[in-house]
Amino acid sequence: MGFFDIFKKKAEPETPAPTGPMMVAADAKGTIVPMESIPDDVFAQGILGKCCGIDPAEGKVFAPVDGVITQAPDTLHALGIQGNGGVEVLIHVGVDTVEMKGDGFSANVKVGDKIKKGQLLLTMDLDKIKAAGHPAVVITVITNTDEFADVDVVASGEVEPGADMIKVTK
Known part of the structure; x- marks a missing residue:
C-alpha cells in the first residue's frame, strides 16, 4: 500500500446502522403514559411525532439511545438527540415547564456531547414542578416518525x- 492509499480508504461509521428494529x-x-x-x-x-410519556417516580432522566x-x-426542560441509526428523539420534561426558566432542573450534558443509552442526562425537582402547577410527565418523541x-x-x-419503550422499524 502506497502513502496516498491511506487517504483513499473511506472512514467507517462510528456505529453501523441497525438492520432490524x-x-x-x-x-x-x-x-x-400513552x-x-x-x-x-x-x-x-402526535403533532411532533409518535411519543409516550412516563409519570416519573424520581427526578432523573436518562439517555434513551446512543447519540449526540x-x-x-x-430552560433545561427539553433535550434533542440525534440517535445512532437515524432516529431523532425529543425529551420534553413536564408540561409548560418552559415557564420555570430552568428553576428545578440541572443538565449533565450540553449540545454536541456524545451520549450512551442509560447515561444520566438531567435531574429535575419533582416537588418544584408540582408546586409550579405543572404535570411532570417525561415525554419522549420520535420527531422523525415519518421516516x-x-x-x-x-x-x-x-x-x-433502560427498559424497551418504543420500537422503531425502518
Missing part, C-alpha cells in the same frame, strides 16, 4: 430506565 429505552423510572393521555394536545395528537445532544435550551415504516410504543405500566 431499533429500541428506544425508557428514559425515567415511573408509569407509562400518547393520547399526555396532558398537552401537541404531544397527545443536538438541542439543550437554557420509519413503524414506530410503536411497546411498554406499559411501570418501567425502569
Whole structure:
C-alpha cells in the first residue's frame, strides 16, 4: 500500500446502522403514559411525532439511545438527540415547564456531547414542578416518525430506565 492509499480508504461509521428494529429505552423510572393521555394536545395528537410519556417516580432522566445532544435550551426542560441509526428523539420534561426558566432542573450534558443509552442526562425537582402547577410527565418523541415504516410504543405500566419503550422499524 502506497502513502496516498491511506487517504483513499473511506472512514467507517462510528456505529453501523441497525438492520432490524431499533429500541428506544425508557428514559425515567415511573408509569407509562400513552400518547393520547399526555396532558398537552401537541404531544397527545402526535403533532411532533409518535411519543409516550412516563409519570416519573424520581427526578432523573436518562439517555434513551446512543447519540449526540443536538438541542439543550437554557430552560433545561427539553433535550434533542440525534440517535445512532437515524432516529431523532425529543425529551420534553413536564408540561409548560418552559415557564420555570430552568428553576428545578440541572443538565449533565450540553449540545454536541456524545451520549450512551442509560447515561444520566438531567435531574429535575419533582416537588418544584408540582408546586409550579405543572404535570411532570417525561415525554419522549420520535420527531422523525415519518421516516420509519413503524414506530410503536411497546411498554406499559411501570418501567425502569433502560427498559424497551418504543420500537422503531425502518
